[in-house]
Amino acid sequence: MEATSRLAVxxxxxxLRERLKDRLDEKKPRLVVCGDTGCTVRGSRELAAAxxxxxxxxxxxxxxxxxxxxxxxxxxxxxxxxxxPGAILYQxxxxxxxxxxxxxxxxxxxxxxxxxxxxxxSGLPVACAYDIPFYKLQNRALLETCWYINPLDIYDYIAxxxxxxxxxxxxxxxxxAVIAEMKEARLRGRGGAGFATGLKWEFCRSSPxxxxxxxxxxxxxxxxxxxxxxxxxxxxxxVLEGMIIAAYAVGAKEGVIYIRIEYPTAVLKLEEAVxxxxxxxxxxxxxxxxxxxxxxxxxxxxGAFVCGEETALIRGAEGxxxxxxxxxxxxxxxxxxGKPTVINNVETFVNVPLVINQGAALYHSTGTESSGGTxxxxxVGKVKNTGLVEVPFGTTLRQIIFxxxxxxxxxxxxxxxxxxxxxxxxxxxxxxxxxxxxxxxxQAGSIMGSGGMIVMDEDxxxxxxxxxxxxxxxxxxxxxxxxxxxxxxRLLEILDRIIAGNGSVEDLAxxxxxxxxxxxxxxxxxxxxxxxxxxxxxxxxxxxxxxHVRDKRCPAGVxxxxxxxxxxxxxxxxxxxxxxxCPAGAIKETDExxxxxxxxxxxxxxxxxxxxxLDAITKD
Amino acid sequence: xxxxxxxxxxxxEGAVKKHGLAVVPLLQExxxxxxxxxxxxxxxxxxxxxxxxxxxxxxxTFYNSLYxxxxxKHQINICTGTTCHIRGSGKLIEExxxxxxxxxxxxxxxxxxxxxxxxxxxxxxxxxxxxxxxKYYGNLTPGDVREILNKIMEKAAVEE
Numbered sequence: 001m002e003a004t005s006r007l008a009v010x011x012x013x014x015x016l017r018e019r020l021k022d023r024l025d026e027k028k029p030r031l032v033v034c035g036d037t038g039c040t041v042r043g044s045r046e047l048a049a050a051x052x053x054x055x056x057x058x059x060x061x062x063x064x065x066x067x068x069x070x071x072x073x074x075x076x077x078x079x080x081x082x083x084x085p086g087a088i089l090y091q092x093x094x095x096x097x098x099x100x101x102x103x104x105x106x107x108x109x110x111x112x113x114x115x116x117x118x119x120x121x122s123g124l125p126v127a128c129a130y131d132i133p134f135y136k137l138q139n140r141a142l143l144e145t146c147w148y149i150n151p152l153d154i155y156d157y158i159a160x161x162x163x164x165x166x167x168x169x170x171x172x173x174x175x176x177a178v179i180a181e182m183k184e185a186r187l188r189g190r191g192g193a194g195f196a197t198g199l200k201w202e203f204c205r206s207s208p209x210x211x212x213x214x215x216x217x218x219x220x221x222x223x224x225x226x227x228x229x230x231x232x233x234x235x236x237x238x239v240l241e242g243m244i245i246a247a248y249a250v251g252a253k254e255g256v257i258y259i260r261i262e263y264p265t266a267v268l269k270l271e272e273a274v275x276x277x278x279x280x281x282x283x284x285x286x287x288x289x290x291x292x293x294x295x296x297x298x299x300x301x302x303g304a305f306v307c308g309e310e311t312a313l314i315r316g317a318e319g320x321x322x323x324x325x326x327x328x329x330x331x332x333x334x335x336x337x338g339k340p341t342v343i344n345n346v347e348t349f350v351n352v353p354l355v356i357n358q359g360a361a362l363y364h365s366t367g368t369e370s371s372g373g374t375x376x377x378x379x380v381g382k383v384k385n386t387g388l389v390e391v392p393f394g395t396t397l398r399q400i401i402f403x404x405x406x407x408x409x410x411x412x413x414x415x416x417x418x419x420x421x422x423x424x425x426x427x428x429x430x431x432x433x434x435x436x437x438x439x440x441x442x443q444a445g446s447i448m449g450s451g452g453m454i455v456m457d458e459d460x461x462x463x464x465x466x467x468x469x470x471x472x473x474x475x476x477x478x479x480x481x482x483x484x485x486x487x488x489x490r491l492l493e494i495l496d497r498i499i500a501g502n503g504s505v506e507d508l509a510x511x512x513x514x515x516x517x518x519x520x521x522x523x524x525x526x527x528x529x530x531x532x533x534x535x536x537x538x539x540x541x542x543x544x545x546x547x548h549v550r551d552k553r554c555p556a557g558v559x560x561x562x563x564x565x566x567x568x569x570x571x572x573x574x575x576x577x578x579x580x581x582c583p584a585g586a587i588k589e590t591d592e593x594x595x596x597x598x599x600x601x602x603x604x605x606x607x608x609x610x611x612x613x614l615d616a617i618t619k620d
Numbered sequence: 621x622x623x624x625x626x627x628x629x630x631x632x633e634g635a636v637k638k639h640g641l642a643v644v645p646l647l648q649e650x651x652x653x654x655x656x657x658x659x660x661x662x663x664x665x666x667x668x669x670x671x672x673x674x675x676x677x678x679x680x681t682f683y684n685s686l687y688x689x690x691x692x693k694h695q696i697n698i699c700t701g702t703t704c705h706i707r708g709s710g711k712l713i714e715e716x717x718x719x720x721x722x723x724x725x726x727x728x729x730x731x732x733x734x735x736x737x738x739x740x741x742x743x744x745x746x747x748x749x750x751x752x753x754x755k756y757y758g759n760l761t762p763g764d765v766r767e768i769l770n771k772i773m774e775k776a777a778v779e780e
Contacts, residue, residue: 037741037742037743037756038743038745038746038758040756041743041746041749041756041757041758041759042746042758042759075745075746076745078745078746220742221739221740222740223700223701223702223703223704223705223739223740223744224701224702224703224740224744225740225742225744226742226743226744226745229742261685262685262738262739262740262741262742263742264754299645300648301683302644302647302648302683302684302685302686303683303684303685303686303739304682304683304684305739316644318642319639319642319643319644319645319646320642320643320644320679321643321644321675321678321679321682322682378744378745380703380744380745380747381703381706381707382706386744386745387745418702421702452702452744454702454703454706454744456706460706465702465706468702468705469702472739475739476739478682583718605711605714606711607762
């Protein structure tokens with residue numbers, strides 16, 4: 001890494017960027033390995049080590065660069081590698097492939113065809129990542145940087161134009177002009193509520209008092225959402241740059257990044273980024289010689305979903321129990337330590353330098369009238385192409401799930417898409433042409449939320465999903481409000497009864513009434529949106545509920561009291577493998593030499609069906 | 621326990637110096653040293669700082685990652701996020717019960733394993749996932765879980 005002294009004025013940054021411009025040379029040979037958690041779980045660290053070893057052994061370390069980056073996006077196909085020049089994408093790369101990649105692609109410009117992505121429509125291999133439909137159909141304004149930078153190296157970020165937005169702001173923009181840009185860009189919060197960022201900053205700026213704070217909500221608690229984690233691990237400096245610009249705009253000198261404890265790698269990368277930014281004078285006193293001071297501390301959560309709610313977040317950042325409180329007063333008036341505070345999500349902050357660099361008009365040319373820019377989604381579940389997806393506001397669910405996502409895995413049928421985490425709902429096939437935007441999804445009974453998008457197929461039971469979210473919310477509710485604490489308990493009891501086969505049709509009306517009551521009478525967002533999973537599934541999947549309560553049947557074959565496994569005795573070859581696997585000793589040989597399940601003993605665990613090589617055991 | 625008393629004083633002194641009266645960071649610091657929050661240490665914390673014991677217990681029971689019971693040698697965290705749930709985290713939990721006889725929140729009688737569930741590790745692309753002793757595992761089947769646990773138990777037996 002370069003040893004550089006403090007950047008005293010904006011021109012120092014421009015000079016440094018000029019000196020670093022070789023780093024951008026895409027014609028130079030470079031091997032990029034995805035270092036995000038999804039790929040490291042599959043062995044990308046070992047892959048990087050293998051490549052390093054081979055490059056060293058062959059005396060290539062000086063000529064060929066190896067870079068471990070953040071998330072490359074196409075998580076389904078990990079471990080992922082990119083080879084430059086050409087941005088060739090290799091998928092499912094193992095350490096044992098390293099030698100061949102160096103020998104063929106790096107030294108001879110030849111492709112290792114078996115590692116290339118195959119286009120499912122043409123059947124042909126696709127070499128360049130930019131040509132792969134998964135990427136081609138996206139607009140990766142925020143995520144593309146992750147392909148090119150080592151997140152632990154501030155000089156990579158600077159070479160790509162990092163901190164230029166900050167230099168522009170401190171080199172001649174007034175705080176009011178910065179706020180005006182955010183408003184004109186129609187930048188809305190990416191954490192879920194979608195509040196206008198410029199307006200929020202304006203409220204905070206005009207609140208009386210000298211002491212103000214910037215809080216970054218890095219407590220990404222929605223199950224199924226990991227875009228903040230990937231941004232923090234892949235491009236932590238962009239988060240810092242956004243925070244510093246926000247601080248200048250509102251007049252804050254201190255910031256806190258409240259990050260969940262379940263993200264230890266992100267914490268480490270953030271700590272290193274803060275250290276590096278301080279070293280270059282981008283955090284601290286008199287940034288860029290402007291007279292403006294700002295620094296941040298990192299505060300770790302301790303495991304509570306409700307701490308993602310802004311008033312609870314403030315208390316959590318203060319080291320207290322994260323219980324929400326009444327609003328008003330809003331954090332822009334009374335926040336951290338009782339002072340005016342701006343709280344924004346990680347992804348919101350990453351958008352800020354983009355708005356400044358592009359200018360509001362260009363930024364707003366992407367997106368919809370009410371929401372400028374792009375949104376990152378975590379497309380996961382039963383979809384073919386799982387991964388991190390970035391699209392402009394206004395893209396439809398169908399385009400995301402069937403275009404970018406490639407449709408449903410394993411030849412199954414689409415059933416629902418769950419958006420917005422525990423605050424959101426399940427939307428059926430009929431809603432697939434809805435545009436992802438704050439208002440459209442809310443009208444349909446879900447919310448866009450922070451970006452989790454979980455695709456479900458015919459083997460998912462929506463009643464079970466509704467129950468799952470209520471169980472989650474029950475354990476995460478702070479317990480302060482009677483209607484949330486007791487209401488969620490009662491909703492869960494009713495669903496448990498339905499799933500156990502003891503529900504009635506009357507229960508459905510009761511569920512609805514109770515859910516609406518909880519929604520209307522609780523204090524914070526957790527309780528107010530807790531009804532959404534139940535209400536949306538009742539609205540769109542009533543037939544499935546009726547099957548549970550009237551027919552005592554789970555059509556998806558999930559609720560164990562409401563379906564059985566059956567051995568087709570015509571297909572059974574009598575091998576007995578199922579009986580061996582059965583933990584309950586419920587499978588016995590018949591006189592005819594095949595096997596039969598004793599439903600009195602069976603615990604419906606499914607081990608037999610998984611074991612049977614002839615697919616003779618199915619759900620009934 | 622009497623050997624530990626001087627350490628407790630030193631640890632609490634250091635914690636208060638670093639975190640003042642912010643109860644959650646204080647508890648996180650204590651847990652880092654003891655791997656859980658022993659009752660006697662919490663009582664001493666209350667005496668030392670004047671923070672009422674009820675407030676200390678409020679914080680300790682509010683947060684998922686603060687533990688009031690001793691941890692085992694090996695900690696298994698199975699993710700029960702939405703994607704992991706629909707991809708079968710329930711079966712992984714059942715498998716742990718089959719192999720070790722413990723459910724979520726429980727520790728084996730030999731003190732070797734504790735099982736906890738986590739509300740989303742952020743590894744949804746490789747669901748279902750778990751972390752064992754800080755190491756991440758993804759795309760798990762119940763058979764994988766059995767293998768991982770057996771490997772740890774074999775290693776432990778050899779070391780003994």
